[in-house]
Amino acid sequence: MDPGSSAPEPPLPPSYSEVSAQDVKSSKPSLPDDSAGLKQLPDDSKPADDSSASPSDDDSDAEPDFVPYEKRPEWQDIAPMPLVSGSVMPIAYTDTFKSVFGYFRAVMAAGEMSPRVLQLCEDAALLNAANYTLWMYRRKVLTHLHSDLRAELQYIGRVIEKNPKNYQVWYHRQKVVEMLKDPSEEFDFTAKILRRDAKNYHAWQHRQCVLRHFDIVQHSELSFTEKLIFEDPFNNSAWMHRFFVLDELPRSCGKKSMLEGNTAEIDFTLARISEQSHNESPWSFLRGLVRDQWPQFYGKICDFCEDLFNQNMRSPFLLAFMIDMYEEDISQGHKARMPDEKQHLMNRAESICVDLAEKHDVIRKAYWIWIKQRVRSKHAHLLSAASLQEV
Structure with missing residues (x-):
C-alpha cells in the first residue's frame, strides 16, 4: 500500500433493496391468535403436556383450547346477544371476548340462574375481572342456587391474588363474607x-x-x-x-374512642418520631392523637419538640408541627398566659415560617410566607385584647 494513500473504507451494509423478501419475512415475530383460546400461547411457548395436571386445577385460568360457546352443544338453546355499539371507533374485541360476553348478556337478559351460568361468569371474569355487572349477577345466581359460599370464597381469593388492585373483585369478596x-x-x-x-x-x-x-x-x-x-x-x-x-x-360500633387519655399511644408515636423525625407519617398520626387532647398532652409534646429543635433537628415536619403547637398555645393558653409570652410564641412561629420558606422547605416557599401572614392576622386581636387587659 502506498504510504500516502488513504486507508480503504469499510464495506457498506447492504441496502434495503438488497434485503430479500424472505429475510424480512423470517425476521417478523409471529403473534398468537387469541381468538383460539382464553390463554393461547405461541407454538414455541406452549408448555409440555403434564399428565399429572388436573383440568380443574385451582391455579389454571381456563382450558388451553377454548371452545367457543356457539360450538358447545349444551349452549345451543341460547342465542348470543351481540354488543350493539354506535361508536365510530368500536373496540376491537377478540372473538373469544365476543363469544363469552355475548352469551353472558343473553343469559342475564333471560334471567337464567343455573350452574352453567356460574361457569360462564368465570370465563367472563378471566377476560374482564373489572366488570361490575358480572359479579353482581354472579351473586344473584349464587343466592338462587344456595351455592357453597366457602367454595366461592376460595375462588374469589384466587381471582384477587391475580387482580389484587381490582375494586370489583374485592367488593364481591366483601359481599360473600x-x-x-x-x-x-x-x-x-x-x-x-x-x-x-x-x-x-x-x-x-x-x-x-x-x-x-x-x-x-x-x-x-x-x-x-x-x-x-x-x-x-x-x-x-x-x-x-x-x-x-x-x-x-369504636365510634362506628357505638363505643368510646380509644384515643382519650391514651398515654401509651402518645409514647409509641414519639418513639417512632425520635427514630426518624423526617418521616411525615408519625407526625400526621400525632396530630390526630392530640387533636382533642391538647390540654392533657401539651406540656409533654412541647418539651419533646423543643428538645428535638435544640438538638439542631430541622425536619420540615417538626417545624410545621411546632407552628401549629405554638398557635394552639397562643389561642388556648396552655403555657403562654401573659401577653409577652404569647408574643414570644408568635415571633417564634413567624421565624420558623421564614426558615421553612428560605432553608428547609423552599419548594413551598409561597405557602410558608402565607402561613406567616396568617399567624399574624389570626392572633393579633388576642394579643391586643390581652394588652388592654394588662393596662
Missing part, C-alpha cells in the same frame, strides 16, 4: 395480600369493612399495624389503619 356471616378467614387473607404490597388500598379497605360490619373492636389490629410499622416506618397505610382502629372503629 357478609352472606356467610363469618369473617374468620379475612384477617389472614388480607395479611397475605399485604405481605406482597403493604400499601394495597383495597386490602386495607376490605379489612376495615369487615371490622366495621361485624363490630369487631377487640382484635389484634394494633399488634398487626405495629409489626408493619416496625418493618416499614414510612407505611402510611398502616398508620392510617392504626388510627382507624383507635378512633373511628
Whole structure:
C-alpha cells in the first residue's frame, strides 16, 4: 500500500433493496391468535403436556383450547346477544371476548340462574375481572342456587391474588363474607395480600369493612399495624389503619374512642418520631392523637419538640408541627398566659415560617410566607385584647 494513500473504507451494509423478501419475512415475530383460546400461547411457548395436571386445577385460568360457546352443544338453546355499539371507533374485541360476553348478556337478559351460568361468569371474569355487572349477577345466581359460599370464597381469593388492585373483585369478596356471616378467614387473607404490597388500598379497605360490619373492636389490629410499622416506618397505610382502629372503629360500633387519655399511644408515636423525625407519617398520626387532647398532652409534646429543635433537628415536619403547637398555645393558653409570652410564641412561629420558606422547605416557599401572614392576622386581636387587659 502506498504510504500516502488513504486507508480503504469499510464495506457498506447492504441496502434495503438488497434485503430479500424472505429475510424480512423470517425476521417478523409471529403473534398468537387469541381468538383460539382464553390463554393461547405461541407454538414455541406452549408448555409440555403434564399428565399429572388436573383440568380443574385451582391455579389454571381456563382450558388451553377454548371452545367457543356457539360450538358447545349444551349452549345451543341460547342465542348470543351481540354488543350493539354506535361508536365510530368500536373496540376491537377478540372473538373469544365476543363469544363469552355475548352469551353472558343473553343469559342475564333471560334471567337464567343455573350452574352453567356460574361457569360462564368465570370465563367472563378471566377476560374482564373489572366488570361490575358480572359479579353482581354472579351473586344473584349464587343466592338462587344456595351455592357453597366457602367454595366461592376460595375462588374469589384466587381471582384477587391475580387482580389484587381490582375494586370489583374485592367488593364481591366483601359481599360473600357478609352472606356467610363469618369473617374468620379475612384477617389472614388480607395479611397475605399485604405481605406482597403493604400499601394495597383495597386490602386495607376490605379489612376495615369487615371490622366495621361485624363490630369487631377487640382484635389484634394494633399488634398487626405495629409489626408493619416496625418493618416499614414510612407505611402510611398502616398508620392510617392504626388510627382507624383507635378512633373511628369504636365510634362506628357505638363505643368510646380509644384515643382519650391514651398515654401509651402518645409514647409509641414519639418513639417512632425520635427514630426518624423526617418521616411525615408519625407526625400526621400525632396530630390526630392530640387533636382533642391538647390540654392533657401539651406540656409533654412541647418539651419533646423543643428538645428535638435544640438538638439542631430541622425536619420540615417538626417545624410545621411546632407552628401549629405554638398557635394552639397562643389561642388556648396552655403555657403562654401573659401577653409577652404569647408574643414570644408568635415571633417564634413567624421565624420558623421564614426558615421553612428560605432553608428547609423552599419548594413551598409561597405557602410558608402565607402561613406567616396568617399567624399574624389570626392572633393579633388576642394579643391586643390581652394588652388592654394588662393596662
